[in-house]
Amino acid sequence: xxxxxxxxxxxxxxxxxxxxxxxxxxxxxxxxxxxxxxxxxxxxxxxxxxxxxxxxxxxxxxxxxxxxxxxxxxxxxxxxxxxxxxxxxxxxxxxxxxxxxxxxxxxxxxxx
Amino acid sequence: xxxxxxxxxxxxxxxxxxxxxxxxxxxxxxxxxxxxxxxxxxxxxxxxxxxxxxxxxxxxxxxxxxxxxxxxxxxxxxxxxxxxxxxxxxxxxxxxxxxxxxxxxxxxxxxxxx
Numbered sequence: 001x002x003x004x005x006x007x008x009x010x011x012x013x014x015x016x017x018x019x020x021x022x023x024x025x026x027x028x029x030x031x032x033x034x035x036x037x038x039x040x041x042x043x044x045x046x047x048x049x050x051x052x053x054x055x056x057x058x059x060x061x062x063x064x065x066x067x068x069x070x071x072x073x074x075x076x077x078x079x080x081x082x083x084x085x086x087x088x089x090x091x092x093x094x095x096x097x098x099x100x101x102x103x104x105x106x107x108x109x110x111x112x
Numbered sequence: 113x114x115x116x117x118x119x120x121x122x123x124x125x126x127x128x129x130x131x132x133x134x135x136x137x138x139x140x141x142x143x144x145x146x147x148x149x150x151x152x153x154x155x156x157x158x159x160x161x162x163x164x165x166x167x168x169x170x171x172x173x174x175x176x177x178x179x180x181x182x183x184x185x186x187x188x189x190x191x192x193x194x195x196x197x198x199x200x201x202x203x204x205x206x207x208x209x210x211x212x213x214x215x216x217x218x219x220x221x222x223x224x225x226x
Contacts, residue, residue, distance in 0.1 A: 032213040043217040093213040100215050105153035
């Protein structure tokens with residue numbers, strides 16, 4: 001079946017550190033892949049997406065590359081800020097299944 | 113401005129009360145969704161609708177019900193709230209043409225049942 005696995009948190013970093021949040025998926029065919037971010041007390045916001053192999057999604061300094069050979073979509077940022085503290089969700093969408101499947105979420109805490 | 117609205121944002125209510133969580137969108141989307149988010153953050157799809165008069169149950173069984181009488185409106189109702197219903201409820205919508213794979217979320221309603 002379709003599933004998403006992302007690294008457990010919390011991830012705690014100092015400001016300006018490099019961030020990686022791992023995400024791997026299981027799916028047949030060619031799903032679209034997403035990262036959403038949830039700030040405290042808010043809903044989910046689309047952070048970035050990629051729709052085919054080797055595509056790179058990017059937004060607000062965050063990047064993720066769709067790697068079909070490793071079934072991965074790891075989120076990276078070169079220099080995190082305190083304002084990046086949030087919960088990050090990896091997700092996949094398969095057209096035939098027609099639903100968005102989320103990982104369990106990874107909480108990121110960035111300290112000054 | 114195109115957006116998704118949820119009201120109330122916070123609700124504290126006693127056991128046995130009937131409640132309706134409101135969700136409206138001005139995105140022009142025909143698909144709408146309700147998710148329940150537990151304290152451990154995990155998201156569970158509880159209801160979805162692909163258009164007016166179309167509603168389906170999601171992956172997680174829920175005692176709530178939904179209706180879709182207007183395209184832009186997708187309310188969720190609990191006939192008799194219980195403490196086990198305490199959770200964050202998120203509404204989302206997506207288009208059936210163009211960017212069909214992307215869901216856009218409202219700010220959520222945090223429900224506490226005492």
